[in-house]
Amino acid sequence: MARILVVEDNERLARLIADGLTAQGHVCDCVLSLGAADDALHAAQFDGLVLDLGLPDGDGVDWLRQRAGALPPVLVLTARDALEDRIRGLDAGADDYLPKPFEMRELAARLRALLRRPGERHDAVLTLANLVYDPAGQSVQVDKVALELTRREAALIELLLRRAGQVVRRAAIENSLYTFDEAVTPNAVEAVVSRLRRKLDEAGAAVELHTIRGVGYMARARAA
Numbered sequence: 001m002a003r004i005l006v007v008e009d010n011e012r013l014a015r016l017i018a019d020g021l022t023a024q025g026h027v028c029d030c031v032l033s034l035g036a037a038d039d040a041l042h043a044a045q046f047d048g049l050v051l052d053l054g055l056p057d058g059d060g061v062d063w064l065r066q067r068a069g070a071l072p073p074v075l076v077l078t079a080r081d082a083l084e085d086r087i088r089g090l091d092a093g094a095d096d097y098l099p100k101p102f103e104m105r106e107l108a109a110r111l112r113a114l115l116r117r118p119g120e121r122h123d124a125v126l127t128l129a130n131l132v133y134d135p136a137g138q139s140v141q142v143d144k145v146a147l148e149l150t151r152r153e154a155a156l157i158e159l160l161l162r163r164a165g166q167v168v169r170r171a172a173i174e175n176s177l178y179t180f181d182e183a184v185t186p187n188a189v190e191a192v193v194s195r196l197r198r199k200l201d202e203a204g205a206a207v208e209l210h211t212i213r214g215v216g217y218m219a220r221a222r223a224a
């Protein structure tokens with residue numbers, strides 16, 4: 001699960017990409033211009049960027065070059081035969097490129113590879129007490145029995161398990177769980193935590209989601 005910004009001025013394609021990545025468990029925002037991309041990057045923390053190069057307010061390669069080092073991993077989308085574009089894009093700081101047209105599965109796979117940072121396997125199974133979370137299928141098991149979670153509940157348990165024993169701030173949770181288009185009410189995160197807590201309890205998970213008042217939440221193994 002990751003928060004991805006899609007910068008693509010073809011609205012239909014942007015929507016297709018966002019829907020595909022959302023189905024994979026990611027949280028996706030789409031913007032249609034480089035200016036809007038800058039605004040989005042100021043407003044939230046993204047784990048990855050999908051960037052078209054021909055945009056109405058400028059060239060994606062120039063934009064990349066000016067922000068070198070200040071961006072999350074970038075996957076560039078280029079026209080099919082534009083070898084020059086690809087080389088320029090990679091030189092400017094893109095981490096990978098994908099020629100159009102592409103298969104959604106390939107985009108998802110390349111993005112997964114980009115999001116894998118050294119020392120942190122994004123696709124490794126996470127375990128806490130008798131709870132097992134598999135990021136590849138966003139599936140949760142308690143004592144080897146599958147637990148039905150909504151996409152958002154699964155994203156939350158992943159986020160908390162990745163930092164089990166540490167406090168995850170509420171703002172970080174909001175950032176990871178909601179796009180700009182989704183109105184986040186003040187108690188939205190609390191509501192998801194409560195639902196998840198109830199499901200974990202009912203399934204007999206020896207995991208507690210501890211509230212640190214005014215700060216955030218922490219997952220830890222329940223004391224025997």
Ligand code: CA
Nearest residue numbers: 009052054055
């Ligand atoms: Ca374009």
